[in-house]
Amino acid sequence: RREQKRKGSHPPGPPGLPLLGNLLDMPDNPSWTTYIRWSEEYDSDILRLNVLGSNIIIVNSLEAANDLLDKRSAIYSDRPEMPMLNDLCEFGWNVAFRRYDDSWRNGRRVFQHELGPQVVKRFRSLEEQASHQFLRSLLREPTAFMNHLRHMAGYEIMRIAYGIEVADRDDPYVDTAEHAVGAVVATCSPGSYLVNIMPFLKHIPEWFPGAKFQRDAKVWRKYVTELRDKPFGVVKEHMRRGDAPDCAAKFLLESLESGDDAGDYTENDIKFALGSMYAGGSDTTVSALGSFILGVVLNPEIQTQAQEAIDRVCPDRLPTFADQDDLPYIDAIVKESLRWNPVLPIDVAHCSIADDVYRGYYIPKGSLVLANSWCAAILHDEQAYPDPLRFNPDRFMKDGKLDPSVREPDAAFGFGRRVCPGRYLAYEAIWIAVACMLAVFNLSKAKDEHGMEITPSGEYNVGFACYPKPFPCDIRPRSSLHEALIRATADES
Numbered sequence: 001r002r003e004q005k006r007k008g009s010h011p012p013g014p015p016g017l018p019l020l021g022n023l024l025d026m027p028d029n030p031s032w033t034t035y036i037r038w039s040e041e042y043d044s045d046i047l048r049l050n051v052l053g054s055n056i057i058i059v060n061s062l063e064a065a066n067d068l069l070d071k072r073s074a075i076y077s078d079r080p081e082m083p084m085l086n087d088l089c090e091f092g093w094n095v096a097f098r099r100y101d102d103s104w105r106n107g108r109r110v111f112q113h114e115l116g117p118q119v120v121k122r123f124r125s126l127e128e129q130a131s132h133q134f135l136r137s138l139l140r141e142p143t144a145f146m147n148h149l150r151h152m153a154g155y156e157i158m159r160i161a162y163g164i165e166v167a168d169r170d171d172p173y174v175d176t177a178e179h180a181v182g183a184v185v186a187t188c189s190p191g192s193y194l195v196n197i198m199p200f201l202k203h204i205p206e207w208f209p210g211a212k213f214q215r216d217a218k219v220w221r222k223y224v225t226e227l228r229d230k231p232f233g234v235v236k237e238h239m240r241r242g243d244a245p246d247c248a249a250k251f252l253l254e255s256l257e258s259g260d261d262a263g264d265y266t267e268n269d270i271k272f273a274l275g276s277m278y279a280g281g282s283d284t285t286v287s288a289l290g291s292f293i294l295g296v297v298l299n300p301e302i303q304t305q306a307q308e309a310i311d312r313v314c315p316d317r318l319p320t321f322a323d324q325d326d327l328p329y330i331d332a333i334v335k336e337s338l339r340w341n342p343v344l345p346i347d348v349a350h351c352s353i354a355d356d357v358y359r360g361y362y363i364p365k366g367s368l369v370l371a372n373s374w375c376a377a378i379l380h381d382e383q384a385y386p387d388p389l390r391f392n393p394d395r396f397m398k399d400g401k402l403d404p405s406v407r408e409p410d411a412a413f414g415f416g417r418r419v420c421p422g423r424y425l426a427y428e429a430i431w432i433a434v435a436c437m438l439a440v441f442n443l444s445k446a447k448d449e450h451g452m453e454i455t456p457s458g459e460y461n462v463g464f465a466c467y468p469k470p471f472p473c474d475i476r477p478r479s480s481l482h483e484a485l486i487r488a489t490a491d492e493s
């Protein structure tokens with residue numbers, strides 16, 4: 001209290017109880033709407049909550065998010081200690097959960113080396129192929145569209161990172177990765193494990209009564225370690241034999257060996273960064289594409305407009321990246337899919353490494369900072385995006401071109417030094433999937449047994465990322481010509 005008196009008051013927020021602080025105020029999902037309500041109640045775009053003595057700063061405006069997470073990124077780029085996930089499940093090597101240290105910096109360099117805005121273009125033909133495979137799966141089994149999206153996202157990452165081609169179903173690599181991602185969801189949800197609040201519990205042995213968390217961690221640890229080591233080991237083995245396919249692991253290991261532009265990273269840094277790709281890139285891409293399908297089904301006029309544009313540019317073939325400049329409306333759809341229902345409405349928690357004073361408010365070292373990307377001042381800002389709850393790609397267009405004066409939905413990828421390093425890859429993967437899907441399929445509301453249209457609820461499930469709740473949807477080829485275009489892609493593989 002003495003320290004606080006000297007440094008200034010905390011940002012406003014609900015008062016809380018002695019000792020427990022705001023523990024009982026912590027909202028269930030969707031937490032972002034509660035944070036917005038509190039912002040109005042306390043007339044402040046930054047709020048402070050105290051949970052058992054830990055400071056949580058909620059940021060409800062773009063200005064404050066940029067000021068803290070970007071302009072003061074030297075202070076706000078750490079991640080919180082996550083004893084269950086990082087120590088007991090041993091997931092602390094993952095770039096997304098790593099503390100703000102040299103190894104994290106090296107991991108970011110690896111990402112920059114392989115997934116920077118220009119380098120990422122070398123994976124374009126692979127992404128086109130993956131999208132074509134997705135179209136064929138849709139043709140075969142249209143109702144399972146979310147499963148196909150999931151397969152496409154996992155397939156692309158495993159091919160790009162390790163050159164490994166995963167199977168349609170029951171693939172052991174995908175199975176391992178999904179279990180490891182499951183650990184993130186299960187261990188990071190608020191109140192899931194006491195050891196997150198009382199880190200000293202992590203020293204309790206597995207046999208101790210009540211130490212179920214240790215046994216849970218042991219199971220996850222196996223998957224987390226396999227995700228990190230197994231595919232990387234396969235690439236190394238292929239390289240030893242001289243038959244490794246082109247992939248990020250091979251390029252990085254070769255550049256490490258030759259000592260060219262590799263920077264300071266080590267083989268372990270490469271392994272950790274590549275192992276971070278599946279957890280970071282799979283669910284997120286699926287979520288954005290799920291929002292795209294939902295948005296189009298609820299707003300059929302968007303599909304008509306997109307198909308008119310595609311038919312003008314490539315009437316008798318599938319779109320490719322070479323058409324991107326001529327298909328700005330597809331870019332507008334991708335941007336709107338990222339903005340409308342953000343994949344991560346609350347950004348991944350940042351953590352501060354030094355005391356700070358912002359607008360006269362004291363923010364102590366070790367505060368957790370949660371940027372509410374969903375909020376009315378960021379991705380749902382009425383000024384920047386009128387009628388923000390409507391899926392309306394036209395907001396990004398003017399006179400048939402992308403309107404550069406409209407704010408980019410960059411906040412969907414986070415802030416500051418922790419901003420998503422897979423964003424260029426993600427954007428391209430989403431772009432080609434959207435373009436190909438709209439080129440050959442009509443998406444519309446499914447009908448019930450009386451022939452009545454079923455309107456999707458538009459509700460979302462919240463896990464690691466937010467997904468549309470399962471909804472029925474009618475997906476069929478636009479014509480026999482379009483069906484033939486899809487079937488013809490089978491030859492290319």
Ligand code: HEM
Nearest residue numbers: 096277280281284285288343348413414415418420422426
């Ligand atoms: C639509 C797709 C995606 C969205 C919306 C998305 C969004 C995000 C967000 C919001 C963050 C947190 C940023 C912050 O802390 O401020 C993040 C971090 C991260 N993302 Fe993505 N992401 C996507 C795709 C990808 C892909 C394809 C990859 C990898 C191939 C990836 C890898 C990562 C990693 C490794 C981090 C952690 C960065 C760090 O902590 O330094 N993401 N992403």
